[in-house]
Amino acid sequence: xxxxxxxxxxxxxxxxxxxxxxxxxxxxxxxxxxxxxxxxxxxxxxxxxxxxxxxxxxxxxxxxxxxxxxxxxxxxxxxxxxxxxxxxxxxxxxxxxxxxxxxxxxxxxxxxxxxxxxxxxxxxxxxxxxxxxxxxxxxxxxxx
Amino acid sequence: xxxxxxxxxxxxxxxxxxxxxxxxxxxxxxxxxxxxxxxxxxxxxxxxxxxxxxxxxxxxxxxxxxxxxxxxxxxxxxxxxxxxxxxxxxxxxxxxxxxxxxxxxxxxxxxxxxxxxxxxxxxxxxxxxxxxxxxxxxxxxxxxxxxxxxxxxxxxxxxxxxxxxxxxxxxxxxxxxxxxxxxxxxxxxxxxxxxxxxxxxxxxxxxxxxxxxxxxxxxxxxxxxxxxxxxxxxxxxxxxxxxxxxxxxxxxxxxxxxxxxxxxxxxxxxxxxxxxxxxxxxxxxxxxxxxxxxxxxxxxxxxxxxxxxxxxxxxxxxxxxxxxxxxxxxxxxxxxxxxxxxxxxxxxxxxxxxxxxxxxxxxxxxxxxxxxxxxxxxxxxxxxxxxxxxxxxxxxxxxxxxxxxxxxxxxxxxxxxxxxxxxxxxxxxxxxxxxxxxxxxxxxxxxxxxxxxxxxxxxxxxxxxxxxxxxxxxxxxxxx
Numbered sequence: 232x233x234x235x236x237x238x239x240x241x242x243x244x245x246x247x248x249x250x251x252x253x254x255x256x257x258x259x260x261x262x263x264x265x266x267x268x269x270x271x272x273x274x275x276x277x278x279x280x281x282x283x284x285x286x287x288x289x290x291x292x293x294x295x296x297x298x299x300x301x302x303x304x305x306x307x308x309x310x311x312x313x314x315x316x317x318x319x320x321x322x323x324x325x326x327x328x329x330x331x332x333x334x335x336x337x338x339x340x341x342x343x344x345x346x347x348x349x350x351x352x353x354x355x356x357x358x359x360x361x362x363x364x365x366x367x368x369x370x371x372x373x374x375x
Numbered sequence: 376x377x378x379x380x381x382x383x384x385x386x387x388x389x390x391x392x393x394x395x396x397x398x399x400x401x402x403x404x405x406x407x408x409x410x411x412x413x414x415x416x417x418x419x420x421x422x423x424x425x426x427x428x429x430x431x432x433x434x435x436x437x438x439x440x441x442x443x444x445x446x447x448x449x450x451x452x453x454x455x456x457x458x459x460x461x462x463x464x465x466x467x468x469x470x471x472x473x474x475x476x477x478x479x480x481x482x483x484x485x486x487x488x489x490x491x492x493x494x495x496x497x498x499x500x501x502x503x504x505x506x507x508x509x510x511x512x513x514x515x516x517x518x519x520x521x522x523x524x525x526x527x528x529x530x531x532x533x534x535x536x537x538x539x540x541x542x543x544x545x546x547x548x549x550x551x552x553x554x555x556x557x558x559x560x561x562x563x564x565x566x567x568x569x570x571x572x573x574x575x576x577x578x579x580x581x582x583x584x585x586x587x588x589x590x591x592x593x594x595x596x597x598x599x600x601x602x603x604x605x606x607x608x609x610x611x612x613x614x615x616x617x618x619x620x621x622x623x624x625x626x627x628x629x630x631x632x633x634x635x636x637x638x639x640x641x642x643x644x645x646x647x648x649x650x651x652x653x654x655x656x657x658x659x660x661x662x663x664x665x666x667x668x669x670x671x672x673x674x675x676x677x678x679x680x681x682x683x684x685x686x687x688x689x690x691x692x693x694x695x696x697x698x699x700x701x702x703x704x705x706x707x708x709x710x711x712x713x714x715x716x717x718x719x720x721x722x723x724x725x726x727x728x729x730x731x732x733x734x735x736x737x738x739x740x741x742x743x744x745x746x747x748x749x750x751x752x753x754x755x756x757x758x759x760x761x762x763x764x765x766x767x768x769x770x771x772x773x774x775x776x777x778x779x780x781x782x783x784x785x786x787x788x789x790x791x792x793x794x795x796x797x798x799x800x801x802x803x804x805x806x807x808x809x810x811x812x813x814x815x816x817x818x819x820x821x822x823x824x825x826x827x828x829x830x831x832x833x834x835x836x837x838x839x840x841x842x843x844x845x846x847x848x849x850x851x852x853x854x855x
Contacts, residue, residue, distance in 0.1 A: 244787075246475070247476055247478065247479040247481065248475065249558060249559040249561075249787050251785045251787050252599060252600065252847055255785055256847060259840065259844055260844075272561065274559075274560075274561040274787055297710075298710070299501040299710035299711050300474070300475060300476070300488070300499070300500065300501055303487065303488055303491075327708070327710040330499070330500065330711040331443065331498055331501075331710060331713060332713050332716065333713050334497065335709040336709055356709065
């Protein structure tokens with residue numbers, strides 16, 4: 232297997248979710264920080280994230296989910312990565328991950344649920360692009 | 376045969392209908408004649424009737440939005456809102472959210488979410504799985520509440536959802552083509568979307584013709600960051616398309632950008648041109664009412680900050696003379712709203728209506744100029760669509776997308792060029808930084824440049840992509 236390219240990142244909004252603005256802003260910030268972004272847009276199935284990561288030897292997959300059905304859309308994704316030979320790929324997820332709002336506000340519970348699902352990091356709805364870049368640099372051991 | 380802006384034949388309608396009803400087992404329970412008889416039992420609990428009366432009586436209808444997967448949770452949430460809002464001024468229509476799998480016609484996945492919701496006792500879906508519940512159950516929901524219901528959460532193919540909703544006594548739906556593909560779709564060609572919508576509009580026409588009116592909510596919610604003229608172009612094309620199928624009662628709707636003068640100008644120009652184009656095309660019996668949809672960009676997670684947005688959206692709607700207001704609530708940044716939060720937003724909006732109902736934004740040179748520029752752009756683009764379509768609007772719309780004459784930012788739809796860039800001017804109105812290939816008149820381009828230059832001078836910046844990124848987060852940022 233080819234060595235991973237730490238500066239290549241796969242980015243998109245998962246499932247039936249059509250939200251574009253968040254990933255658009257993250258894309259611009261990542262590009263400005265020197266990353267190459269494989270931009271999948273919105274309404275992206277798990278398989279498309281994984282195939283894009285295989286083809287580009289990406290260092291990380293960034294999954295956005297804003298419409299509250301993150302658990303159903305994201306479950307099994309880590310397992311699929313492993314089956315596709317991406318056992319160690321960094322897998323981030325962020326947004327408004329669960330429905331309804333009264334559950335979404337219990338952030339620690341939501342966070343732990345996605346960590347248990349195999350995500351490397353879980354980001355809340357007030358995350359700034361620089362928070363993501365900082366985490367990527369740290370996890371991929373890129374000197375800032 | 377290519378899709379055209381003309382009424383579909385009964386043969387095509389009934390042939391398509393067989394396919395639509397076979398999309399999920401609950402489809403087979405729908406009998407149109409029986410549904411007409413059922414609907415006639417509720418002549419007053421009807422969105423079209425409520426909107427017409429509101430317009431006549433200078434009332435503004437609030438449209439709270441709610442949806443949960445477990446039936447009891449959905450029903451009790453709606454009843455809670457009715458109880459909380461009893462005694463407040465003016466009327467209500469409820470928009471019950473369908474979950475996003477239902478919107479995408481993925482009824483098997485909606486079933487999985489529904490089963491999980493029942494097992495866990497909490498909703499795993501972001502709305503009510505209308506198709507999975509079907510007519511018998513959804514009629515129970517409709518009968519248990521007093522407020523008329525509208526189906527707004529649609530997607531590229533909502534034909535079965537609409538069949539079930541209308542057969543269950545709901546009385547409104549979203550008639551939409553361009554706004555749908557631009558806000559929610561990825562792959563569907565416009566031609567196919569238009570065919571789906573023609574079916575839905577014809578279904579509404581079927582009920583209209585049998586004395587049980589249906590309100591067609593013709594939306595331009597788009598991506599949440601779209602030019603005022605583009606909003607109007609989208610709404611006008613949809614109105615002109617839908618009336619050919621027998622749509623009679625239209626509630627046109629704009630998602631707003633939250634700049635008072637520009638949003639009010641957008642509403643006023645729409646009112647003027649909707650009337651103009653309908654009459655020009657020989658339609659004299661259409662009732663038109665207007666509404667705004669709360670800001671569709673990023674909302675702040677802080678509840679007090681979000682409350683400010685709700686109030687400001689409501690005020691813009693009232694000052695623009697809207698007949699209805701679609702509400703979001705303080706939960707918006709977190710997801711599917713709670714009943715408490717939605718009831719609270721509605722109460723605040725109703726109080727603002729009480730205070731402001733007799734006020735509209737006064738005439739001013741600024742408003743007049745804004746209306747002039749918007750109208751100039753809208754007419755130029757609509758004329759162009761008829762020209763490239765050889766007089767047929769459907770053809771013009773499809774070619775218009777291909778040529779980039781119809782364009783905006785942030786769409787997930789692969790067919791849209793996405794060559795347009797917009798920033799806010801010194802007063803917060805949206806202006807073209809790059810109008811792409813839209814046939815915007817020179818006078819309007821010059822006006823946009825001048826307005827951006829005002830901001831550049833004031834803020835000592837050169838407007839570019841970074842300005843745009845700042846502007847996109849403008850409403851949700853808590854610190855500057």
